[in-house]
Amino acid sequence: MPIKFRRCDLDNQTPRITAPGYVRWNRTWGAGARINVPYGYTNNRLHARADYDVAGS
Numbered sequence: 001m002p003i004k005f006r007r008c009d010l011d012n013q014t015p016r017i018t019a020p021g022y023v024r025w026n027r028t029w030g031a032g033a034r035i036n037v038p039y040g041y042t043n044n045r046l047h048a049r050a051d052y053d054v055a056g057s
Contacts (some may be wrong), residue, residue, distance in 0.1 A: 001048065001050050001051075002048070002049055003046070003047070003048045004045075004048075005031045005044070005045070005046050005047075006029070006043075006044070006046075006047070007019065007042070007043070007044050007045075008041075008042070008043040008044075008045075009039045009040075009042045009043075010041055010042075011040040012026040012038040012039060012040045013040075014036075014038040015038075016035050016036060016037065016038065017035065017036050018033055018034070018035045019033070019034045019035070021033075021034070022031065022034050039047075
């Protein structure tokens with residue numbers, strides 16, 4: 001019975017960037033500050049598999 005454990009720990013330490021505005025629909029400038037929000041996360045996964053032979057061979 002194989003058992004697997006996987007841990008993904010991402011710690012994004014990118015600084016926030018503030019933009020003075022943004023382009024709407026590829027043609028008009030929208031004024032107003034926009035900031036990116038970097039984030040990190042942790043993901044844990046446990047996988048297990050079991051097999052059983054019904055025929056008994």
